[in-house]
Every structure is written in structure tokens, then in C-alpha cells.
Amino acid sequence: MKAIQALLFFTLLIILNNVRAENVQQEFSINGQKFQIQSLKSDFSFSTSDVRMENGIYYATIHQSLNDKHEKAIPTTFSVKWQTPSHDIAGVWNPIFNNDHIIPADWSSKALDSMLTRNAPVYTLFGHDDVNRYTVAVSDAVNLVHLSAKVREEDSMIYHELEFLSEKHKAVNTYSVKIRIDMRSVPFYQSLSDVASWWASMPEFKPTHVPNDATDPMYSTWYSYHQVIDHEELLAEAKIAASLGYKAIIVDDGWQTKDSNRGYAYTGDWEPERLNNIEKFVDDIHQLGMKALLWYSIPFVGEKAKVAEQFKGKYLSHSESLETYVLDPRYPEVRKYLIDHYVHAIKDWKWDGLKLDFIDQFKTNKDTVLEKRDGRDFASVYEAVDKLMSDLITELTEINPDVMVEFRQRYIGPAMRKYGNMFRATDIPNGAVTNRRRIVDLRLLSGDTAVHSDMLMWHYEEPVEIAALQLLNIFHSVPQLSVRLAELPKSHLNMVTHYTQYWSENKDVLLNGSFKPKGIFANYPLISSEKGQKQIIALYDDVIANISEHDVNQTDILNAKKSTSVIVKFENDWQKVQLIVQDCEGNVVSKTIKRLQSSLLDVEVPASGLLSIVKM
Known part of the structure; x- marks a missing residue:
């Protein structure tokens, strides 16, 4: 019996493979590289346009169209497949925040799922030298797209697949998607930065304005206070933060409910139960010269919220563990309810920005009816989210053109840059190294959108040089601090003061300079940034710091x-230098003038300290 079942199974596989082969709709090639478009038979036909190779980058646009231009139908799922030899491929980079960079085998189910509310449709195969070998990106950042690059054991070839419209789509006459493949031998960060620019050049993904306030250090209440927040306590803490150079406070979860349990059972009414004099609180913060941002979980209506019954039948799902329902944005009354609350916060309460959380929970499941009916004015959940967020940012910027909107890592694709001007590394409490890695991955695709660290916290009995690592690991992002400043030991406060001031003085170099992270598999042990005559290098491991910029006169x-040896290699005309060494509290340890006898220099620098090299 088992033998018969096995025979039937393999017969079915052969039949399915033959069906797939029979349903190849189109073959096209770019510069000799062959691509296959595969789909099930339907009333749609496939065509390609704008197929070209330009400066080492391949382009092609794929169209799926109904023969009768006056009709509409649900487009069919299709995929684009091709293969390339695995030549100097060390790993694969994609925007999944916990990606391990390992290229999966072709029998693996591992793939990148991209949609408006999660990830971005791009991956990079990189070499053993962090150089781009093959970067693939597509223009559809709204609908669900599966992207994969997998290695086959039998031939060491990389098998690429892009699958479109696997989730039921609304009826259309045509669907088009652009594919971009970068084969240039350039640093991986340049290839990904160019993808971000490609997306940003599309009118449908034009990024929103980034106010300067979004690039200033901020204080967050989350790790320091969690849900137990108090007007006077926060105000006292904000005064200290302001004196250290922090320009805004983000009031996180807890302001809207007196319930301090984890979960979101009482979320959704958005009445300020803890900050019950909320307008005065905002005014008090403004009196300190600081901006104020307020947290909301966009999709959630808790089980015990007063409005839970009001939206019955208008939820996408229910989370038992979080004790909340997830609203369905395809209902216009849902979108209006949400937008009205956020407009109220900015217009009436005078908040300067919003931290909008959990957008990735706007997602479909097997029971989602993807049809425009029963009060829904959209079939697609993602198109409804786009409508929600587009309308929201339009209304908010009419009230305050410099309004700030923060999103958390995962919902960080090109479409999200239309509505958010701050992207934050996803939660990693007390996780310096992972925070650094997530920041780098965010910056690679974010263009000029402000990239923030996850909130910084540490144990107050840590040696100060170890506590300093939390701050130093996020130096190429905007710091978000979340420790109780009034309770910090004096040495810790000195360290925060010193490095916050240094970061602020060098913000332009760190955020707007040429961003060069090195060592993908090693969690980026060296990050360099240069602008004008200044270079800043952050060393996270015992690697050599190269000074190669001819225009730089200070590095x-x-x-x-923790190790104290810093080895510097000079690759230009530096002959005589001044060396200034500081510890993590800003105390000058040594100041010397040295004539270079070789291209290598070994300097003793305290753990978490700073070495300044000035050309004489």
C-alpha cells in the first residue's frame, strides 16, 4: 500500500512539473541571460517592455494584460525564474532584521516575503569582500511578493525566483512590475543605496519631508518607565535630558490606560488616563525647548476597550496572546476613526509627532475575504493601508509641515517612506551589537529618512566603559536614550554627556557623510563615515582602521x-600628526605630536575611548 501511495505521489509531482512546463508564458533575455515567466493558464497574456542593460544594471518590465481591454478580472499568480553560477558568493543580504545571510539550499522553504507593511522587495548576493555580485529589486512594494535565491547542490548554481500576486488581487485589466538587477562590482552598500534611490524616484514612492528635528537625539520613556508614567516624573527626567542635548521626548505605551499588564486589552479608546492633563504636559515639554511625540498602536482595539463592540465585524483578526483585535482598514469608518485620533493629538493637544506602532499587523490570513463589498471600499488590505497612511500624512502635514512620524523596523519599505520620516531599529533591550547590525541594515535602504537606534538601556552598576558600548554601537544613527537619568551614577552621566555632545557636534558627518559599513558576516566590525575634511571610524573589533581619504585632515x-590597541593604516600623504586620546567620560588621557615613520601606527586608547588624529 505504501509503495502504491509513493508511486502516486511521484506521478503527481511529474504531472505538476509538466503542467508548469506547459504553462511557461514568456521567455526573454537581457544581455544573454535567459528569464522564464511561468503561470497557470488564464485569460491574461504576458509581455515585456523596457528590456535593457545599462551601466551593469539589467532592467525589464513585465506586463500581464487581458486581451479584452474593456474587461477586468483577477490577475493570475506568476513567477519569474532564472539561474546564475555561484561565483564568489559568500552570502545573501535582505531587509529581514534577523537575517542570518546564509544562502538556502533549493529544497529550503526559506524566502523573503515583501509587502507594504513588512520588509522591502530586494536582496543582494555579496562576495567574500563585501562587494555586490547580484542585487535584485522589484517595483511592487505594496502587494505580497516572494523573492528567493537558492543554491542547488548538484550544480552550485543560484536559482532565482520572484513570485507575484500569490495573494488574491482585485480585478484589473493589466498589472505591471519592473525588475532591476545590479551586477556591478561595487560595495554592497552602494548597490543597495542605489536601489533606495531608484524606488524614491518613482512618483508613487516619493518620500515624505524629513524635518531637522527628526535627526536630533531623543529621550524615550519605554525601557525606563514602561507603562508606569507620571507627568511630574517625566518632566523632571526631560529637564535632565534637555540639559544633556536631547531635543525631544517620546511618550510610549501607558499614557492611555492605567492597566500596567503586558498586552493591549485596554488599547483603542485613546483617552489619556495617566497623562490626564495631557495638553499641559506637552506645554511643559515645549517650555524646556523640547519636542514631544506620542505612541499609538495603529491596528489594535483591545478586548476591554469601550469601542470594541462598535467595530465588531470590522476586524482582520484577533490575537489571544495580546488580548486585542486588529482593525480592518478597508472600512472607511475604521480609517476615519484612526485618523481623527491622530489629528486630535497634533492639532488640539499640540504634540509634534507620533510613534505609530504595529503596522505590520495589518495583514491577511486564510480567512480574509479579499473583495470590495459589505461596506469595504477596498479589496486589498495593503491598498487600504496605503490610503489610510496617505490621507493621514496629508492631514498631519497641513497642521504641522514638520510633523514627525516614527515606524519600527520591519515596516520599512519604500512605500513606508511616503508616510514616515523616522525609522527605528526594532526592539533589542541592552543589545548593543544587534542594535548596531539592525541600524546598518536600516540605513542601507532608507535614503535620507532618519534612522534611529532602538532605545538605549543598561544596568546602572555596569563599569562605565561597558555602559558606553550601548551608545557607541549606535553612533551612525540618531540616539534614543531610555535610562533614568536621575538615577545614573556620576560616571555614567559624564559619559552620556560627553558622547551626546560629541555626536551632536558631528551629526552631519555621521548621518550625511559617505556611509561605509564593513564585514556583513561579522556584524559590521568597522563603520566609516566621511564628509568634507572629517572622517569618523567606529571600531567594534580588533581590525585595522584605514585612513585613505586625501581631503581628510582629521580622523x-x-x-x-574592550581591547585598548587601535591600529591605524595611512594610505596617503600624512607625515606628521597630533594624537589626542580621551576616555569615555571625555577626559584627555594624552596629547602628543608624532612624525610617522611607517604607514602603520599602534595607539593605546582606553576601552570605549576616542582617538583624534589631526594632520599637521
Whole structure:
């Protein structure tokens, strides 16, 4: 019996493979590289246009169209497949925040799922030298797209597949998607930055304005206070933060409910139960010269919220563990309810920005009816989210053109840059190294959208040089601090003061300079940024810091590690230098002038200290 079942199973596989082969709709090639478009038979036909190779980058646009231009139908799922030899491929980078960079085998189910509310449709195959070998990106950042690059054991070839419209789509006459493949031998960060620019050049993904306030250090209440927040306590803490150079406070979860349990059972009414004099609180913060941002979980209506019954039948799902329902944005009354609350916060309460959380929970499941009926004015959940967020940012910027909107890592694709001007590394409490890695991955695709660290916290009995690693690991992002400043030991406060001031003085170099992270598999042990005559290098491991910029006359090296040896290699005409060494509290340890006898220099720098090298 088992033998018969096995025979039937393999017969079915053969039949399915033959069906797939029979349903190849189109073959096209770019510069000799062959691509196959595969789909099930339907009333739609496939065509390609704008197929070209330009400066080492392949382009092609794929169209799926109904023969009768006056009709509409649900487009069919289709995939684009091709294969390339695995030549100097060390790993694969994609925007999944916990990606391990390992290229999966072709029998693996591992793939990148991209949609408006999660990830971005791009991956990079990189070499053993962090150089781009093959970067694939597509223009559809709204609908669900599966992207994969897998290695086959039998031939060491990389098998690429892009699958479109696997989730039921609304009826259309045509669907088009652009594919971009970068084969240039350039650093991986340049290839990904160019993808971000490609997306941003599309009118449908034009990024929103980034106010300067979004690039200033901020204080967050989450790790320091969690849900137990109080007007006077926060105000006292904000005064200290302001004196240290923090320009805004983000009031997180807890302001809207007196319930301090984890979960979101009482979320959704958005009445300020803890900050019950909320307008005065905002005014008090403004009196300190600080901005104020307020947290909301966009999709959630808790089980015990007063409005839970009001939206019955208008939820996408229910989370038992979080004790909340997830609203369905395809209902216009749902979108209006949400937008009205956020407009109220900005217009009436005078908040300067919003932290909008959990957008990735706007997602479909097997029971979602993807049809425009029963009060829904959209069939697609993602198109409804786009409508919600587009309308929201339009209304908010009419009230305050410099309004700030923060999103958390995962919902960080090109479409999200239309509505958010701050992207934050996803939660990693007390996780310096992972925070650094997530920040780098965010920056690679974010263009000029402000990239923020996850909130910084540490144990107050840590040695100060170890506590400093939390701050130094996020130096190429905007700091978000979340410790109780009034309770910090004096040495810790000195460290925060010193490095916050240094970061602020060098913000332009760190955020707007040429961003060069090195060592993908090693969690980026060296990150360099240069602008004008200044170079800043952060060392996170015992690697050599190269000074190769001819226009640079000062290089600062952050010794963001426990070892004290900093080895510098000079590759230009530096002959005589001044060396200034500081510890993590800003105390000058040594100041010397040295004539270079070789291209290598070994300097003793305290753990978490700073070495400044000035050309004489």
C-alpha cells in the first residue's frame, strides 16, 4: 500500500512539473541571460517592455494584460525564474532584521516575503569582500511578493525566483512590475543605496519631508518607565535630558490606560488616563525647548476597550496572546476613526509627532475575504493601508509641515517612506551589537529618512566603559536614550554627556557623510563615515582602521571595544600628526605630536575611548 501511495505521489509531482512546463508564458533575455515567466493558464497574456542593460544594471518590465481591454478580472499568480553560477558568493543580504545571510539550499522553504507593511522587495548576493555580485529589486512594494535565491547542490548554481500576486488581487485589466538587477562590482552598500534611490524616484514612492528635528537625539520613556508614567516624573527626567542635548521626548505605551499588564486589552479608546492633563504636559515639554511625540498602536482595539463592540465585524483578526483585535482598514469608518485620533493629538493637544506602532499587523490570513463589498471600499488590505497612511500624512502635514512620524523596523519599505520620516531599529533591550547590525541594515535602504537606534538601556552598576558600548554601537544613527537619568551614577552621566555632545557636534558627518559599513558576516566590525575634511571610524573589533581619504585632515576613531590597541593604516600623504586620546567620560588621557615613520601606527586608547588624529 505504501509503495502504491509513493508511486502516486511521484506521478503527481511529474504531472505538476509538466503542467508548469506547459504553462511557461514568456521567455526573454537581457544581455544573454535567459528569464522564464511561468503561470497557470488564464485569460491574461504576458509581455515585456523596457528590456535593457545599462551601466551593469539589467532592467525589464513585465506586463500581464487581458486581451479584452474593456474587461477586468483577477490577475493570475506568476513567477519569474532564472539561474546564475555561484561565483564568489559568500552570502545573501535582505531587509529581514534577523537575517542570518546564509544562502538556502533549493529544497529550503526559506524566502523573503515583501509587502507594504513588512520588509522591502530586494536582496543582494555579496562576495567574500563585501562587494555586490547580484542585487535584485522589484517595483511592487505594496502587494505580497516572494523573492528567493537558492543554491542547488548538484550544480552550485543560484536559482532565482520572484513570485507575484500569490495573494488574491482585485480585478484589473493589466498589472505591471519592473525588475532591476545590479551586477556591478561595487560595495554592497552602494548597490543597495542605489536601489533606495531608484524606488524614491518613482512618483508613487516619493518620500515624505524629513524635518531637522527628526535627526536630533531623543529621550524615550519605554525601557525606563514602561507603562508606569507620571507627568511630574517625566518632566523632571526631560529637564535632565534637555540639559544633556536631547531635543525631544517620546511618550510610549501607558499614557492611555492605567492597566500596567503586558498586552493591549485596554488599547483603542485613546483617552489619556495617566497623562490626564495631557495638553499641559506637552506645554511643559515645549517650555524646556523640547519636542514631544506620542505612541499609538495603529491596528489594535483591545478586548476591554469601550469601542470594541462598535467595530465588531470590522476586524482582520484577533490575537489571544495580546488580548486585542486588529482593525480592518478597508472600512472607511475604521480609517476615519484612526485618523481623527491622530489629528486630535497634533492639532488640539499640540504634540509634534507620533510613534505609530504595529503596522505590520495589518495583514491577511486564510480567512480574509479579499473583495470590495459589505461596506469595504477596498479589496486589498495593503491598498487600504496605503490610503489610510496617505490621507493621514496629508492631514498631519497641513497642521504641522514638520510633523514627525516614527515606524519600527520591519515596516520599512519604500512605500513606508511616503508616510514616515523616522525609522527605528526594532526592539533589542541592552543589545548593543544587534542594535548596531539592525541600524546598518536600516540605513542601507532608507535614503535620507532618519534612522534611529532602538532605545538605549543598561544596568546602572555596569563599569562605565561597558555602559558606553550601548551608545557607541549606535553612533551612525540618531540616539534614543531610555535610562533614568536621575538615577545614573556620576560616571555614567559624564559619559552620556560627553558622547551626546560629541555626536551632536558631528551629526552631519555621521548621518550625511559617505556611509561605509564593513564585514556583513561579522556584524559590521568597522563603520566609516566621511564628509568634507572629517572622517569618523567606529571600531567594534580588533581590525585595522584605514585612513585613505586625501581631503581628510582629521580622523576620529571610536574604540568601541574592550581591547585598548587601535591600529591605524595611512594610505596617503600624512607625515606628521597630533594624537589626542580621551576616555569615555571625555577626559584627555594624552596629547602628543608624532612624525610617522611607517604607514602603520599602534595607539593605546582606553576601552570605549576616542582617538583624534589631526594632520599637521
